[in-house]
Amino acid sequence: MISRKHRGARALSVVAHDVLIRAYPASFRAEYANEMRWAFSHLCADAIASRGLAGLLEVWIDTLVDFPASVIATHRERWQERAPLSWATPLMLTVLPVAVVARTMVDGADVAASFLHLSSVAAYCGAIRLWLAMRGATSAGQRIVFVISCAAASATFLRDTRMCMDALRQSPASIAIGFATIAVPVAAALASLRAAHAYLEVRKPIT
Amino acid sequence: MSSASFHILLALAGGAQHGYSIMREIRESTDGRIRVAPATLYRLIGGLLRSELIEEFEPGDPSYEDERRKYYRLTTFGRRVLTEETKRLVATVELARERRIIPRLS
Numbered sequence: 001m002i003s004r005k006h007r008g009a010r011a012l013s014v015v016a017h018d019v020l021i022r023a024y025p026a027s028f029r030a031e032y033a034n035e036m037r038w039a040f041s042h043l044c045a046d047a048i049a050s051r052g053l054a055g056l057l058e059v060w061i062d063t064l065v066d067f068p069a070s071v072i073a074t075h076r077e078r079w080q081e082r083a084p085l086s087w088a089t090p091l092m093l094t095v096l097p098v099a100v101v102a103r104t105m106v107d108g109a110d111v112a113a114s115f116l117h118l119s120s121v122a123a124y125c126g127a128i129r130l131w132l133a134m135r136g137a138t139s140a141g142q143r144i145v146f147v148i149s150c151a152a153a154s155a156t157f158l159r160d161t162r163m164c165m166d167a168l169r170q171s172p173a174s175i176a177i178g179f180a181t182i183a184v185p186v187a188a189a190l191a192s193l194r195a196a197h198a199y200l201e202v203r204k205p206i207t
Numbered sequence: 208m209s210s211a212s213f214h215i216l217l218a219l220a221g222g223a224q225h226g227y228s229i230m231r232e233i234r235e236s237t238d239g240r241i242r243v244a245p246a247t248l249y250r251l252i253g254g255l256l257r258s259e260l261i262e263e264f265e266p267g268d269p270s271y272e273d274e275r276r277k278y279y280r281l282t283t284f285g286r287r288v289l290t291e292e293t294k295r296l297v298a299t300v301e302l303a304r305e306r307r308i309i310p311r312l313s
Contacts, residue, residue, distance in 0.1 A: 032249035066244035
């Protein structure tokens, strides 16, 4: 028979555990919060029944030791599930400034023009990234975003193509450099994305 | 495969169980050396479900401890993975015996 003191300690523990559960991602809580609460409550009851408050203390030590690592791991897993290509953003942020600097130095374009160019390249890369994400995307929202992004990227692409054709008529060497600064980072980014994606798929661990 | 995931699969090799029952079995079968907290247990269960090594199971049978709980059981693929992982561990132990890290069985 569990004493009133132990019952109170168990109830308090479950409430405190509920507070900890709030640190986990919402989608994880929706799936498992009830089960976690129930399991923790039984864990406390068993510990109290066998070793009293010392047993409960041991449960809490285990829980608190596990807490930081499991919160970080759960958030990381859910984030990777939501945005499997999110690692592409840092890659883009590395490649694109290089393209701007290269264009500014090689082609002699001013900084404002280079940033305009950066936005074009970013639009293409965004479309490519979304296209890759689409291969695993199923929600209607993601499809709408993809279509809008493709339309925006297409408009940018057509504008740049017209500018390229004009420049080509005036200076073939200049447009060759301009074309290279667009094509090389996009091709490099796409190749890197594909290689990294394939590598991650092969190396995906069973956890 | 992590040690905790392996022990979850091992616990389910005996039949469908709910989360708390898995935790208890792991603790008892390892003499308390491995204790899995609820958060880690359900995070690992989520991963095993996604990998299709285990599946949710609706008991529909009053002999189960609490039919309102989520029960999990091994899939055929999960059992095959568990078998292969066990063989790998046995081979590792054999190697350790050969290298005299642990004594040979008499």
